[in-house]
Amino acid sequence: MRLPAIDDAVIPLKILPLLSLLALVPALSAGPAVGATDYFSRYDGAWSGGGSVKVEQLPSATSVSCKVDGNRTGGRSFALSGRCRAMLLMSRDIGAKLSLDPRTGVYRGVYTGSSSGPARLVGRLKGDTLDLRVTWNRVIYDDNTARMLIRNHGGKAFIMQVVEKIDGKSVVVSNLSFRR
Numbered sequence: 001m002r003l004p005a006i007d008d009a010v011i012p013l014k015i016l017p018l019l020s021l022l023a024l025v026p027a028l029s030a031g032p033a034v035g036a037t038d039y040f041s042r043y044d045g046a047w048s049g050g051g052s053v054k055v056e057q058l059p060s061a062t063s064v065s066c067k068v069d070g071n072r073t074g075g076r077s078f079a080l081s082g083r084c085r086a087m088l089l090m091s092r093d094i095g096a097k098l099s100l101d102p103r104t105g106v107y108r109g110v111y112t113g114s115s116s117g118p119a120r121l122v123g124r125l126k127g128d129t130l131d132l133r134v135t136w137n138r139v140i141y142d143d144n145t146a147r148m149l150i151r152n153h154g155g156k157a158f159i160m161q162v163v164e165k166i167d168g169k170s171v172v173v174s175n176l177s178f179r180r
Helices: 014-028 036-040
Strands: 047-056 062-072 076-087 090-101 106-112 118-128 129-140 141-149 157-166 168-180
Touching: 047 157, 062 090, 062 168
Parallel strands: none
Antiparallel strands: 047 062, 047 168, 062 076, 076 090, 090 106, 106 118, 118 129, 129 141, 141 157, 157 168
């Protein structure tokens, strides 16, 4: 599956809960080549960023800005929390907690901040990209699942994309960039 370029992506506001998944980014830690502690350290501290949001009810995209803080809660777990804002009037607290099972290399956690309630996160680190399956508490678009991709090449920035099935096609519904 080919994902659109970052500048082409937008996010529906009802996907703002996905922004909480940003918290997942730090928690989505290491694979065999990188230790969990080393990978988690890429997300420690304060981050700011944003992107575009496509609200289903509105004809054009809306800007979203976010501030989040990442904290390791042990060698194999991570928490991210913060707030995202859109259209000056809307804001939502977001958060995620992830942990790594070192035996299986699987990341598991919970995202909070979605209007559908807490979402389950499960996935693996592939190179510098955390590939997570998001399971929502209700149907959003065509089903109750989404795919979250979080890329951090070890620098002071990371990108998070959320891919949803819409009318049977994979669509990037959020594309956010964050910097320290």
